[in-house]
Amino acid sequence: MNLRKKIIFLGLISIFIITAMAMFSFASEEKDYINRALKLIDKEKYNEAVKELEEGLMVVRSKADLEFVNVVFTDEEAWEFGMYNLRENATFAQGETFFMYGEARNYTIKEIKKDLYEIYLKEDMYILDKNNNVLFKQEDFLDYHITSHSKNLDLFITNTLTQTSPFPVGDYKFLLVLKDVFPMDSELVVHLHTLLGTENGSVCGGHVMQA
Structure with missing residues (x-):
């Protein structure tokens, strides 16, 4: 050699x-x-x-994978982490507002400097028909970016979708995609099934609240 x-x-x-x-x-x-x-x-x-x-x-x-857990329909917008009125079923009347609740886990808490942290989550929303055709989509439905002096470990996400006009009766699915911006390659897909959806309803507000 x-x-x-x-x-x-x-x-x-x-x-x-x-x-x-x-x-x-x-x-x-x-x-x-x-x-x-x-x-x-x-x-x-x-x-x-x-x-x-x-x-x-x-x-x-x-080191754990990003998770979006306890994703459910609720009777109204949740008021605190884990505090909500669970909807009994996923059958909705035409014109009714959809309320959804979920909890993010294992998202990145980026340390900017001593005792200052940054969290950045995004969520995309899709509405699909029973054959999985996309009827509606909105990327960055949720855009949650904060800096905090505390490591906020309990974040809950609420989504509200309002029927501005009665939705056609049918069998639909909500597809929620939660994304951790740090890093961008981390995302988790969660399905919510319902019996009523829309092709043209307006969407208002997805947001995260701290416990």
Whole structure:
């Protein structure tokens, strides 16, 4: 093996070692928080243990997939996180307003600087017929971008769709696409099924509220 090949070979080994060490470091970060918390619990320092566990949970959340959970129809707009009147069924009268509720999980909380964080979520809305043909779409139906001094972990999303004129009776689906702008390649699709939809109803307001 000549000198040039030896240098290249040693360089590749160095890159592999550095990469492996970095991966190990990232993999053990959340475990370090847990281990420190366990030691604090043994010393009955529970408040400090909570802080360590919260930091560890933030690391785990950052590695988990974006989720849009508890997506349901409600009788009216939800007023707090988890506080809403669940609609008994998905059958709507013509002219009735659609209220929807959902909870975002594992979205990115980007640290801008010490004790200042940024969250940026978007949501697209589609209305499909029973054959999955797109009858209506609105990208960025929701555009939620905030900076906060707190890591806001409990965000709920409400969507309101108003029938300005009676919708044709039929079997329709609402397709909601929640997107995390940090990073842009992270998105989750959620289906809501209903028995009544529209081709031409106006859409007003999708928004996120903090618990």
